[in-house]
Amino acid sequence: MFLISFFQEKLVMSLVVVVLLAASCRQCHALSKDGRVLLDVKRSLVDQYGALSNWNASDRFPCNWDGVYCSNSSTSRPRRVWDLNLPMKNLSGSIAPSIGRLTALRYFNLSNNELSGPIPSSIGNLSKLVFLDLTNNLLTGQIPPEFGRASNLVTLDLSYNQLTGTIPSIEILTMSGNNFTGSLPEELGQLSKLTSLSVANNALTGNIPLGLGKCLLLEYLDLSNNQFTGGLPTNFGNFLRLESVLASNNQLSGSIPDTLSSCVHLLYLQLGANRFSGSIPPSLGTIHSLQYGLNLSHNALTGNIPPELGNLLMLQLLDLSFNSLIGDIPSKLGNLVSIQIFNVSYNQLSGPVPNSSIFQRLNASSFVGNPGLCGGNLPNQCPPASKPLAAPLPPDSWQDSNVGIGVIVGIIAAVIAGAVLIILAGACWFYQRARAPVEQNPLQDNSDICFPQTGLTLTLSDIIEATDNFSDSAEIGRGACGKVYKAQISSELVLAVKKLSAAQKDSPVDHDSFTAEIMTLGQIRHRNIVKLLGFCSHQDFNLLLYEYMAKGSLGELLGSETCSLDWDLRYKVALGAAEGLAYLHHDCKPRIIHRDIKSNNILLDAQFETHVGDFGLAKLIVQESKSMSTIAGTYGYIAPEYAYTTKVTEKCDIYSFGVVLLELLTGRRPVQPIESGGDLVTWVKETMNSNPVTEILDSRMELSDFVAVDEMKLMLKIALYCTDTVPISRPSMRKVCNKMDWEASTSRN
Incomplete structure (x- = not known):
């Protein structure tokens, strides 16, 4: 009995242990x-x-x-x-x-x-x-x-949904592309930490709250495509950190406030398609930071174009079209060396188009609608200038005139003395120049042209002869850092020569560009990266010699009305550019960030093989990210965070590549009209919200091929992924390459 009881107790204990272990x-x-x-x-x-x-x-x-x-x-x-x-x-x-x-x-x-x-x-x-x-x-x-x-919320983005109601008072607001109505709350002025406000593409009404001027940390403001009325608050001059003001397509009126000139970090001012009146404030010409655009088009502005706008040397876009401006185009606007888009059409301007290289290369569409304008590329050329000569006084009338003999003698003596001084100054200059030693450039080789790691031998004279002394007929392209010429050395050898002229050589930007391309391309050997064959550092200019690309740039081909690029070719170009970028980002030591990826810098050889070119802005990145003192790049391709932080990461290149993909898919340029959102990424997203995907595809491609269209849709997904507003959400270029290969192979099987 005792043994039975003992065994029963042990059995119960074992079962308890088993149950506990099972539960555990x-x-x-x-x-x-x-x-x-x-x-x-x-x-x-x-x-x-x-x-x-x-x-x-x-x-x-x-x-x-x-x-x-x-x-x-x-x-x-x-x-x-x-x-x-x-x-x-x-x-x-x-x-x-x-x-x-x-x-x-x-x-x-x-x-x-x-x-x-x-x-x-x-x-x-x-x-x-x-x-x-x-x-x-x-x-x-x-x-x-x-x-x-949610007190710690730093970024809130609810853009492009179907949300309704009123805008709440939240620290960070990005509410574009919804159905919000009513006015902006006055309480926004209490958000002392507000840095970004985007409520574009809604149905908001009323005045812009004056209290918004209290948000002293504001860097980005997008009010475009609403129904705001009233004027632009004068206290916007309080925004000392403001970098972008986008307020196009509203019903704003009154004059453009002078106080905007206090926004010393402003990169983009977009006030087009409103009802602003009065003259353009000359003080806008003091905002030297303006780079991406000054758009005042489609308003009711009057008066003359201020010559002070010619001080905006970094400006890439100036649009003053569809106003009532009068007078001539100030010749000082020829100083806008960075300008890419210039439009003064449909005003009441008159006189000759300034005779500078910037204006001579602009299409006539930049000036149409001004019957009084002449010259440039306009069909109506200016009449020859005629200035009547004053009839000379007869010698016997000198005594009778009001001009005394002493005055005439004094003038003649002054002219003679001036001529003597000029001759002496010229002699001194030549003497000093003869004695001064020739500046030696550390990049200069014993020969006129240095060809590292190649067997080519050329002299500077050969290049000058092959380009007809760098004539306009030999020019095949130009960029922010110089012009590119075709050099036909022989029947077998053709080179592309980039010339940094003497007028630009003293610029630190161009010196850095020359050095950057040599240091960057000198260590790169990849089938999708343009090959630097040689360079020359001359006393008067710098030269960079590359492989010649017979088909030109992708941007030129897409921009032509008779674009012959079918989808297979476009896919080939896109994949080649992706592989070239992946090599720069992942296989180079240290990594290389291009910083100016765009369709004009994607070059195609005779077989349509892709070569990424123009490394004038490239940086060797040793650390994870690096801040730049100035923003560089091309409007329409620049990642949003780069404009705000000036931090260089490979994510900036990835965003730019996404824009190039959208160009390949849509056939559109990266800069779009105001009514279409202003840039290609915005246009694509807005169009996709209310239209089939096929509506955004380039109609010059064969869209009846369902397999090809499926591939285009997959590439569109990758492009949107690359242009995500959040850098961390963008894939690496290596993942992009893998995904492009995989998606395409999947769609064809």
């Missing part, structure tokens, strides 16, 4: 609380292509799931979900309210999907949330007022 084991393998929340979020989504296929309940933690990033094990136990990054995953359905239980969430990105329904108010419970991006979905309803509780 279940607890060991049970999914964490955050994981269960994510599975609940997944149940409310429609995952058509299996983007969330590895979200598995059998896992203990969700940290290895696609798009999920967790805290370090040393930071918290159990590990918490910090980031949820799922852009462009073809997800539909709705956002589950349970998302508010991910209390450690800091980064939340569901942009560029097809999500519908309201935004859960529970997101307001995420007190640690720093970044929220729900851009380009189909979300409806109002922005929950609970969002005001």
